[in-house]
Amino acid sequence: MVTDASADQARAAPTIQAQAQPGPTGGGDLTEELLKSGTWTDAMVVAAGIPIVDVPFVTVGGGLGSFITVDYLRIAGVVTDQIRVLSDIDHPWQTYEYLTRVSQIPRPERIRSDSASRPDNIWGFPSYALSEAIRDRTLAPLRQVLFEPMWADFYTPRAGMVFEGIEREAKRIGYFDMLVKGQVRMVRRRQGGGYFTILTPPRARPARRVAYRSQFVHLAVGYPGLKFLPDLQAFRTENQDFYHVVSAYEDHEHVYDRLRVKHGVVLIRGGGIVSSRVLQRLMDDRANLQLDTEIVHLFRTYISGSHGPGPWMRRRGGNGFAYQGFNYPKSVWGGQLKAKMRRLEGEQRATEYKLMGGTNTPWRRSWQRQMNEGRDAGWYRVLAGTVEGMKVREDGIVVSHVKTSNGLLEVAADFVIDCTGLEADISEHRVLCDLLEHSGAGRNPVGRLEVERTFELRGTSSAPGAIYASGAATLGGYFPGVDTFLGLQIAAQEITDDLARRGFCPKIGPVRSTSQWLRWVRNRPP
Amino acid sequence: MLPTLPGRIQSRLFLLAVVGGLVTLIIVPVLPGSAPLGDKYRDGFLVLASVAVLGVVWELLYHFLMQWRWEKDWPTFFGLATSVNEGLLIWLLLRAGAIPGIVGHVGGAAFIIQFGLIWLGVWLVANGPMRVPFIRWRFNGGRLV
Numbered sequence: 302m303v304t305d306a307s308a309d310q311a312r313a314a315p316t317i318q319a320q321a322q323p324g325p326t327g328g329g330d331l332t333e334e335l336l337k338s339g340t341w342t343d344a345m346v347v348a349a350g351i352p353i354v355d356v357p358f359v360t361v362g363g364g365l366g367s368f369i370t371v372d373y374l375r376i377a378g379v380v381t382d383q384i385r386v387l388s389d390i391d392h393p394w395q396t397y398e399y400l401t402r403v404s405q406i407p408r409p410e411r412i413r414s415d416s417a418s419r420p421d422n423i424w425g426f427p428s429y430a431l432s433e434a435i436r437d438r439t440l441a442p443l444r445q446v447l448f449e450p451m452w453a454d455f456y457t458p459r460a461g462m463v464f465e466g467i468e469r470e471a472k473r474i475g476y477f478d479m480l481v482k483g484q485v486r487m488v489r490r491r492q493g494g495g496y497f498t499i500l501t502p503p504r505a506r507p508a509r510r511v512a513y514r515s516q517f518v519h520l521a522v523g524y525p526g527l528k529f530l531p532d533l534q535a536f537r538t539e540n541q542d543f544y545h546v547v548s549a550y551e552d553h554e555h556v557y558d559r560l561r562v563k564h565g566v567v568l569i570r571g572g573g574i575v576s577s578r579v580l581q582r583l584m585d586d587r588a589n590l591q592l593d594t595e596i597v598h599l600f601r602t603y604i605s606g607s608h609g610p611g612p613w614m615r616r617r618g619g620n621g622f623a624y625q626g627f628n629y630p631k632s633v634w635g636g637q638l639k640a641k642m643r644r645l646e647g648e649q650r651a652t653e654y655k656l657m658g659g660t661n662t663p664w665r666r667s668w669q670r671q672m673n674e675g676r677d678a679g680w681y682r683v684l685a686g687t688v689e690g691m692k693v694r695e696d697g698i699v700v701s702h703v704k705t706s707n708g709l710l711e712v713a714a715d716f717v718i719d720c721t722g723l724e725a726d727i728s729e730h731r732v733l734c735d736l737l738e739h740s741g742a743g744r745n746p747v748g749r750l751e752v753e754r755t756f757e758l759r760g761t762s763s764a765p766g767a768i769y770a771s772g773a774a775t776l777g778g779y780f781p782g783v784d785t786f787l788g789l790q791i792a793a794q795e796i797t798d799d800l801a802r803r804g805f806c807p808k809i810g811p812v813r814s815t816s817q818w819l820r821w822v823r824n825r826p827p
Numbered sequence: 828m829l830p831t832l833p834g835r836i837q838s839r840l841f842l843l844a845v846v847g848g849l850v851t852l853i854i855v856p857v858l859p860g861s862a863p864l865g866d867k868y869r870d871g872f873l874v875l876a877s878v879a880v881l882g883v884v885w886e887l888l889y890h891f892l893m894q895w896r897w898e899k900d901w902p903t904f905f906g907l908a909t910s911v912n913e914g915l916l917i918w919l920l921l922r923a924g925a926i927p928g929i930v931g932h933v934g935g936a937a938f939i940i941q942f943g944l945i946w947l948g949v950w951l952v953a954n955g956p957m958r959v960p961f962i963r964w965r966f967n968g969g970r971l972v
Contacts, residue, residue, distance in 0.1 A: 417958075417965075424962060426955040447903055609897070616897045625897070632899035635966045636829025791966050811960035818959045 315765040315804070316357065317495035317516045320344065327351070330509045331486070331499065339739045340490045340763075341497050343514070351499070351510045356385045357805065359498050359515040361485045361732065363388020364396050366521025366772040366789050368471060369420050373793040375474040375827045376423060376817045377806040385513060386480045387500050393471060394464045396523060401460050403552050404720075405578040408461030413574050413627060413663060416446055416456045418634075418787040421466035423794075424818055425787075429458035454665045455626045473824055486510070487735040488518050488768065495766035516766040517805065519796065520758070521789075522732055524773045526725035527551075532688045533570075533719055545699045546691065549575045549720040556716045557586060566595045568701060568712055570688070571720030572602070572622050573660040577668060579718050584671040587680070596681045597712055599703065601721075602660070603685030610656065617664065620672065621683050624664040630657055633781045634791065643754060643779045651746035654777060660722075684712070691717065727774050736761065740768070747777030754779045755799040756792045765803070769796045828953065829900050830893075834969025835886040841971055842949045842957070843879045850948045851875050854941055862931035871941055873928050877917050878945065885913055903954060910946040917942065 320343040327350035335341060335349055346353055358374065360367040363386050371384055390396060398408075406412055417425035427435070430442035445456040471477065483500040491497050491514065498513040527550055529537065536546055547553035549571075559565065560583070567583060569576050580596065587594050604618035617624040632638040638657065645653055675681025686705035693699050694713075701712045727749050728734045736742040736750075741760035745751040751759045752775045758768040771792035773784040782788035801808035809817070817827060830838065855871040856864060889909065893901055920926050921933050958965055 417955075424958045425965065426958045428955065431955065447907070450902065451904065613894050614897065630898040630900075632829040632968075634829065636834075636968050637831050637893075637899040639829075639966070640831050640968055794963065794966065809962060814962050815960045 315494075317491070317493060317514070317766060320493055328509075335489075338489070339741075340492050342492045346497060346512050346514075351512045353497075353512045353514050354385075355514050356383065357515055358384045358517045358519070358800075359387060359496075359513045360384070360519040360521060361387050361488070361498060362521035362523060362772075363390050363393060363480065364521060364523050364772075365393055365420055365467075365786070366523065366792075367519065368393035368467065368476065369423075369786075369789040370519050370521065370769075370771065370793040370796055371476060371479065372421075372470060372474055373423055373790075373797040373809075374800070374806060376813075377797050377801065377809050378813070378827070379806045381475040381478045384479045385515075386476070387483060387485050387498060387513065388480060389482065389484050389503075391482075392468070393476065394467045398460070398464055400550060404549050404575045405582040406460050408459065408464065410460055411457040412460050412463060414457055414463075414786055415627060415631075415634075416442075416458065418785070418790070419466065420463070420786045420789065421470035422821060423790060424814070424821075426818075429462060430456045433458070433462065450626055455663065469824065470821075473821070474827055483511070485732055487732060488520070488740065489735075490740055490761070490763040491766075494763055496763055496768065517800065518766075518768045520732065520736075520768065520770040520774070521772045522730055522774060524724050524784075525727050525730035525733065528723040528725040529719065530570075530688070530721055530723065532690055533721075536691045540693065542693060545693055545697065545715070546717040547719065549579050549718050550722065553718065556718065557582065559715070560586065560592060560594050561590060564593050564595075565715035566597065566713065568699070568714035568717045569596060569598045569720060570601075570717065571660065571722060572600045572604070572662065573720060573722055574628070574662045575722055576720035577622075577662040577665075579720055581668060581671070584675065584681075588671075594680070596675065597684060597714060598681065599684045599686065599688070599701075599712070601685075601687055603683075614656065616661070621685065622664075623659055623661040625661040626663050628661070628785060629782045633657070634785070634787045639780065642781055645779075647746050650779075651777070654747055654781065657781065684710070686710070724773065730774070733774060736768075742768075745775075745777040749777045750774045752778045754795065756795050757799065767799075767803070769799075771796070828957075828965040828969050829898075830890075831968030831970065832886070832890045834967060835890060836883055837971050838953060838957075838964075838969040839882050839886060839949075840879055842953055843875060843882070843945070846948045846952050847875050847878065847945045848872075850945050851941065854944055858937040858940060860931065860934055860937050866931045870929050870931050870933050873926060874917065874921070874933065874938065874941060875945060877920070877926050878913065878942070881916065882913065885909070906950050906953065907946075910943070910950075914939075914942050914946070 327348055329350040332349045335345055360370055367386050416428040416430040419425050430446045433442045442456055445453045449455045483502040486499040486501055488496050488498045495516040496518045498518055500511045569579055583594055583596055586592055600621040603621050604623045606619055607615045608618050609615035630638055672681055686703040689702045689704050691699055691701045698713045699717050703710045703712055742758050743751045743760050750770050752770055753759055756769045756771055758770045761768045771789055775783050800806050851871045855867050893899060918938055
């Protein structure tokens with residue numbers, strides 16, 4: 302059994318040492334020499350006139366991935382002086398809240414996440430359902446957890462409750478004392494061990510950069526960016542029309558505003574959770590505001606029923622959708638599928654990802670009822686096919702040319718909402734691209750960053766330092782659910798345990814875990 | 828916690844030993860029955876041991892049944908509902924005298940109270956508090972070692 306006795310080991314651990322260096326000669330910006338070199342010396346950085354800040358652990362991103370990792374480290378016993386969060390956002394839930402809000406999950410709505418997946422509580426206890434039951438003095442959330450998923454939809458927490466919890470935890474662990482605002486430009490290996498992380502502070506003049514010299518770097522930069530299907534990309538590039546054809550991942554409130562005052566037809570593209578959310582918003586508005594909006598739903602891959610390779614692996618589906626409670630089968634976060642994926646390499650792992658992956662959405666009773674009403678009344682229609690091209694007519698109607706199994710169809714709509722949610726290649730992200738080009742980082746079988754089981758970025762070691770990565774950029778590794786609350790916690794735990802093995806922090810054992818939980822309950826600092 | 832087979836077995840044995848043991852220790856003196864306290868404890872712990880031993884076999888069956896589930900999960904309700912089949916089997920074995928070492932007569936009420944409280948205790952702890960001391964447990968499919 303694990304104990305809490307590794308603190309002594311932490312004190313004896315190897316650390317990086319500053320080197321003798323000449324005085325600065327540069328103007329504080331990156332020099333050609335720095336840009337071209339994969340490994341930097343302290344002297345090169347000093348010569349460029351870039352100020353150096355020493356801190357053992359730096360996390361880049363400042364979103365939920367950074368927050369959850371820092372939360373674990375703080376609970377393990379790392380003090381705030383040892384950690385810096387380099388970020389261009391003000392608080393860890395900022396990007397997540399933006400994305401959920403524009404994709405139709407405002408604070409009162411429920412997100413697609415499990416009751417025990419709490420980014421603000423590494424133990425997942427009390428679960429969101431239990432907290433909600435206590436706060437609202439109701440047994441309903443607990444009843445839902447007891448009967449899910451057979452006789453009740455999966456319990457999911459309200460977005461507002463999640464953000465409030467993260468805010469409380471961020472304050473408790475001193476997150477904002479560790480936050481340094483700025484734009485991270487690159488991470489390069491340092492001769493003698495560790496790394497330099499180059500930050501451009503906001504409104505920084507005349508010294509334009511700051512170099513964070515650290516033994517460990519953690520990358521949690523989120524999604525590299527949005528990607529659109531070729532026809533959508535062509536439409537956006539050629540027409541510069543962001544009014545009629547919108548992305549569900551961008552603010553598109555004007556669509557709902559316009560439908561409120563004038564009848565319209567909306568074409569929804571995509572069959573994932575975001576399409577369900579957009580559909581729900583349209584159907585809710587239709588019911589609540591007595592609108593007569595018509596909806597055409599286009600699926601590239603139409604799922605007509607249960608599907609899968611055999612009786613051991615069949616996922617429910619119907620009416621176009623593949624149904625799944627969460628974005629992966631539940632056991633990837635700790636059960637059988639997690640154990641299985643941890644053993645797979647290369648092509649086998651990529652195949653398994655394809656089997657359990659694919660676009661999917663939860664089967665929720667209220668959505669089914671609304672869609673059935675729409676189908677019966679004829680205001681909700683479903684199509685299967687791919688769009689060959691789109692044009693805006695003079696009257697403002699968007700005509701999509703859809704290739705279906707019955708030939709080419711023209712679909713006229715006032716608005717097209719793209720919910721396909723494709724993600725850009727990791728090389729689209731400046732920091733990740735630099736790592737791929739200069740620091741030895743490589744790609745995994747599905748093309749994202751290759752990480753070890755410990756979430757160390759393979760090929761980037763600079764002993765005694767290491768780079769870790771978690772979140773969407775590492776999808777395709779030994780653990781599938783990386784871009785989820787629980788996935789980020791699993792990554793944070795692996796990273797913290799690896800850092801404990803390297804002597805950076807104590808390993809969290811049962812005694813420390815319990816005492817820290819009691820501090821969490823009383824909202825006392827770790 | 829989403830279990831793997833080794834995780835199921837380890838969690839069952841650990842939770843029955845700790846939570847089940849504690850419940851048995853507390854509840855036996857107040858269970859109905861006129862046998863001496865020593866005999867009641869002996870029988871109470873033998874019932875607990877039976878739940879553990881037979882439970883390992885049950886876990887094999889549950890694991891097999893779980894393979895038909897796409898998510899490879901084991902819903903919270905299943906953890907509660909399986910008390911019926913398991914309790915029934917042990918009761919039948921008790922009635923048939925097939926549980927070795929029982930010295931007294933285990934009455935129906937005493938059995939229901941003890942078995943029910945053990946099950947409820949284990950189920951409640953497994954669905955939350957267990958994660959407090961053992962933060963890796965839920966990510967390791969219920970394995971403790």
